[in-house]
Amino acid sequence: MLDFVKGFFMKPTADSQKKGQTEAHKVQIATCALFLEMGRIDDKFTDEEMETILSILKDTYHLSGEHADHLIKEAEEGLNKSVDLWQFASLINEHYTIEEKLEVIELLWKIVFVDGKMDKYEDYLMHKLTRLLRLSDSQLIDAKLKVLHENE
Numbered sequence: 001m002l003d004f005v006k007g008f009f010m011k012p013t014a015d016s017q018k019k020g021q022t023e024a025h026k027v028q029i030a031t032c033a034l035f036l037e038m039g040r041i042d043d044k045f046t047d048e049e050m051e052t053i054l055s056i057l058k059d060t061y062h063l064s065g066e067h068a069d070h071l072i073k074e075a076e077e078g079l080n081k082s083v084d085l086w087q088f089a090s091l092i093n094e095h096y097t098i099e100e101k102l103e104v105i106e107l108l109w110k111i112v113f114v115d116g117k118m119d120k121y122e123d124y125l126m127h128k129l130t131r132l133l134r135l136s137d138s139q140l141i142d143a144k145l146k147v148l149h150e151n152e
Contacts, residue, residue: 014104027095030088031104032057032075034129037085038111041121048114056107081152089132109147 026033035056041050057068092101108129112122130140 013038018071023095027091028061028071029074029078030091032071033079033082033088034085034092034104034108035111036072036079038108038122038125041125042119046115049111052111056110060103060107061072085129085132089129090134092130093134097133100112101135102139105130105133105140105143106147113147113151 018143032053035053039053053072054065054068056063057071063071078088092104092137096104105126106128112118112126118126126138126140126144130137
C-alpha cells in the first residue's frame with residue numbers, strides 16, 4: 001500500500017511518460033481505425049468521408065494536419081494487419097470512459113451520414129461496434145438522434 005501511495009505522489013519518470021504517450025497514441029490509432037473502417041465499409045470511401053475523418057481528428061482531437069495524416073496512415077496499416085475490430089475496441093474499452101465511447105459513436109454516426117443516408121453495411125457495423133464498445137442499443141439510438149438533430 002505504501003508503494004502505491006509513493007507511486008501516486010512521485011513525479012513521472014521519462015519511461016513512464018513515454019509509456020503513457022505510447023498507450024495514448026495506440027488508443028488514438030484504434031479510434032481512427034474505427035473511423036476509417038466506417039468510411040470504407042460500403043466499398044465507397046469517398047473524399048467527403050475522408051474530409052470528415054480529418055476534420056474530426058483536427059477539430060475534436062485537436063491534432064495538426066500532419067499529425068492527423070500520420071495517424072490515418074498508422075490506422076490504415078493497423079486495419080490491414082488486423083483480422084477483426086476487437087483489438088481496436090479492446091484498447092478503447094480499456095482507456096475510454098463511457099462518455100468518451102459515446103462521443104466516438106456520435107462521431108461514427110457523423111461519418112455514416114456524410115452522404116445523407118445509411119446503408120445496410122454501415123448499419124451492421126454501427127451495431128457491431130456498439131456491442132464491442134460495451135454500449136447499449138438505446139445509447140446507439142440516442143447518439144444517432146443527436147447527430148441527426150444537429151444536421152437539421
